[in-house]
Amino acid sequence: MKPTNLKHLFSSYDGNENLFDEIFDKKQNVRQVYQKLFDIYNDQSIEDFINLNNKAKTSFFNQGITFQVYNDAKAQEKIFPFDLFPRIIDADEWKTIEQGVIQRCKALNAFIWDVYHDKNIIKAGLVPIELISSSANYLRQMDNLDPVGGIYNHISGTDLIKHSDGKYYVLEDNIRCPSGVSYVIYNRNALKRSLFGVFNHYNIHTVTDYSENLLDILESVKPKGVDVPTCVVITPGVYNSAYFEHSYLAKTMGIELVEGRDLVVENDFVYMKTISGLKRVDVIYRRIDDTFLDPLEFRKDSAIGVPGLFSAYKNGNVTLVNAPGTGVADDKAIYTYMPEIIKFYLGETPILNNVHTYHCSRPTDLKYVLENIHNLVVKPVDEAGGYGISIGNKLTKAEIEAVKKVILQNPRKYIAQPIMSLSVHATYIEDCQSFEQRHVDLRTFTLLGQDKEFVLKGGLTRVALKKGNLIVNSSQGGGSKDTWVLKK
Template sequence: MKKNNKFPIFSSYELDSRFYDELFDANQEVREIYKTLYKLFGEYSIDEFDRLNNQAKDSFFNLGITFQVYGEDKVQEKIFPFDLFPRIISHKEWDIIEKGVLQRSKALNIFLWDVYHDQKIIKDGIVPLDLISSSVNFLQEMVNLDPPESIYNHISGTDLIKHKDGNYYVLEDNIRCPSGVSYVMGNRTAVKHALYGVFNKYKAHTVVDYGANLLDIMESVKPKGVDSPVCVIITPGVYNSAYYEHSFLAKQMGVELVEGRDLFVEKDFVYKRTIYGPERVDVIYRRVDDLFIDPLVFKSDSLLGVPGLFSVYKKGNVCLVNAPGTGVADDKAVYTYMPDIIKYYLGEAPILSNVHTYHCSRKKELDYVLQNVDKLVIKPVDESGGYGISIGNKLSKEEIEKVKQVVKENPRKYIAQPIMSLSTHPTYIEENESFDARHVDLRTFTLLGKDKDYVLKGGLSRVALKKGNLVVNSSQGGGSKDTWVLKK
């Protein structure tokens, strides 16, 4: 249903009663929190807004805010798509979100300790043994290894959606190398440059303190006996899809960005090469996957890691952020047990609900999934970036049969969820020269350190730029928005 708007720039805006629209309520009235913003945007002419939109894109280009998409034939570097209409979250809503994602991160950290030590949660029958032993991300090398300060997931990215009932639900947990925080800060910079007068009408929390808080967290987990730790970020290199973020965060924290070849191990310590000679490294924020960090222990042909690094880690002479082996906890099959995990370790009810999820390794759930593929989203448990997802109502009969066959061949690898009603948000569509409703989600960022935790008050609102598309990942053509969390 097209919404009758008095402003030309919203003339094409269409409401769909199946989804929660964050701008308009059920009575087609602008929600209170957006009234000032709606009026300010509505006063722009099409030409004026086009100019501002192009200015924002130029800002991203000049800042080098890009990502790489890997296709079958070539790798493309693209400017991260950005929409100027910000998402607003009230302090009351955010209070629930912040408490909920922090609760999950703490529970997952205890879960990881338990899984790699006593496995009480398995012995007590809460989580099945084969779920852990069959996970491709479970590292046998981490068994009985004590990470500094007992922290595994120093950095967590929790993906949320707002359902048509107006509540937030957790779509998945990401605790290997959650990415996207650099775009949060890039979005804020672009909005403040293009819409400074608009931004000042609201009192939003800052997002530029993330780098300082991340550095504090890293320094808090320094090896024993170290007073002033040297921290670095290790990157696979310039051809990695998130290289912009690696370099951005290094600048934000004032630490060195290194590759594996810049580090070496000697006498049970890690050093970096400098023009003044070797310098000991104490904490490494790694953006290199587990199996590539040390060719002496994992993939012997890896050129990305540091020979001997894992041995130094085992001796407690360097801290790796996040710890190796954390991927066993962001396995989407483990996600199905999160309510039980929270209750088991914290003695609390989950603050944020999971999306109802079917794990195909369970016979009854597999049977249901195979009979209802057209009503479900099928996801591989160990992929990210929107890859491998099948949305049932978008598939042909032939494609549905192929999905069934793939799932039956390896049920452990797949989960299924109902096709959720992701909320919609005003997004500028250049070809229409107007705003229209597009689906959005939210990635939050949580940090855990010694006696300290932190949740970034903003997060990354990702938007599907194609009408009706429910996959918001940048690798699948999605963009992002600035997210304003309002102060009290």
């Protein structure tokens, strides 16, 4: 059903009544919070909007705001797709989201501490020891190590969806090296440059305070005995898909962006090579995977790590953000136990619910998954970026049988979830030069430090640009929107 009284950019907008549309209600009337925004956009001529859209794309390209699509053989880099129609979240709705993600991140931090120390949750029989010992992200080297302030997941990215019931659900936790925050800020800047006038009609929280809060978090976990810490961002290099973000965050925090070859370890202290000689480094925001950090401790073939870095960390002379070994908690198999984890460590009821999840290592769950794949989304527990996901109702019979065989080869590696009805949002589609419904999710960014916490009031709204597609990741061809959190 199409909304009534539409023209120009929304003239071909076709609403699906079975989906939760964040712009239009069930009667296809514009929701009140979007009315002014809708009127402003709908008054634009198609030609003017095409020009604005092209200017935004050019701006992203000129600033190097690109990403890598690893399965695209035709192109190494692409402009990050940005939609000019923002998503709005009201103050009350955001309050629930913010409280929920903070609760979740604190529980995950407590869980990681326990896993590497007393293992009380395992002794209580709430999480199986096999789930921890078989995790590819469990680092035995972290056993009984005490990070500064007891913080492991200093930076967390929590992925949320809004279901057809209008409620938010957590889809997954990302606490190894969550990315995407730079796009949040550049989306806001691009929209301000393209359509500055729209901001006069809404009272919106800023997103440009992220870097200063991130620096505060880094400095709060400085090693003992250090008054004014030297912080750096370490990157695998310019060919990494998220290099733009690494360089952006270093620049906006006013700290150095380094590669492994720029650092050296002497007597268990880390130093940065400068034209004035060696300078001690105290805190490293690392965008390098655990096993590549130190060839003396992990992968011997790592050419991007720093020999001796883990020894310096182990001796408390440098802080690594996030801590090594955090990946044991963003294993999607652990996600299954998050309600129990929150209750066990915090004594609280989860504010944000999980999507119901079947873990294939459980015989009863495995049986259900194999019999109902056509109604499920199957995910590997240790992949990111939307890779390895199978959506049952999109598969042929032959493909379903192939997925079954893969699961049976290693049930521990897979979970399955019901095919959730992600909310949809008005998104400009260039091919038809108008707006259409597209599925969206939301990645929030939470910072935990020593007696500090911060949630970026905006987050990254990701858009599945292909019609009917549920996978929103940029690596799978998705795009993004500016996310407005309204002030009270």
